[in-house]
Amino acid sequence: MTLAAHTLAVTTVSRHETQGGSTGAPLGALAATLALGHAVAYTSHPPAGWRTAAAAGPPGTNPGPGAGSGPRGISPGPRVTAAVRASTTLALGTAYATTAARPYLHAALNPSPPLTQRAVGGGIRALIPLQAALAARSGALGTALFTAALAPLARRFARKVSVT
Numbered sequence: 001m002t003l004a005a006h007t008l009a010v011t012t013v014s015r016h017e018t019q020g021g022s023t024g025a026p027l028g029a030l031a032a033t034l035a036l037g038h039a040v041a042y043t044s045h046p047p048a049g050w051r052t053a054a055a056a057g058p059p060g061t062n063p064g065p066g067a068g069s070g071p072r073g074i075s076p077g078p079r080v081t082a083a084v085r086a087s088t089t090l091a092l093g094t095a096y097a098t099t100a101a102r103p104y105l106h107a108a109l110n111p112s113p114p115l116t117q118r119a120v121g122g123g124i125r126a127l128i129p130l131q132a133a134l135a136a137r138s139g140a141l142g143t144a145l146f147t148a149a150l151a152p153l154a155r156r157f158a159r160k161v162s163v164t
Helices: 002-014 024-042 076-109 113-125 127-137 141-148 150-160
Strands: none
Touching: 002 024, 002 076, 002 113, 002 127, 024 076, 024 113, 024 127, 076 113, 076 127, 076 141, 113 127, 113 150, 127 141, 127 150, 141 150
């Protein structure tokens, strides 16, 4: 759903790519980007199999093998991982929002064809940090960091070959 909403925003802006003149499309894409960035960065989805305090049961019960010895039977490991996952998701969600929002804002302020084309290119390149943020949110930190590392390569290749 998140990727579809982002793709719709980029597609809406790209319809005015050659003639420019529309401030509504970049403003709408900017609003969608900020909303999606906020939703991705601040919504947590713990990976399957994670035990939460509510799922661990009442204090003093045996939470099962591998649950650890922390409060309510929760081991400190998942808490640290959850904090790292949340901060990584926040950083990548912010990277997504800034990658897409800055060109959208420029195109909204001056809807000329070159700035609208840059807005579309920025929206396309923003897919990388968006996908990385979604991977981090789901708990796949290795995949998220690898995906995020591709963003500088995309920027370099976009200078040589048009992304639109």
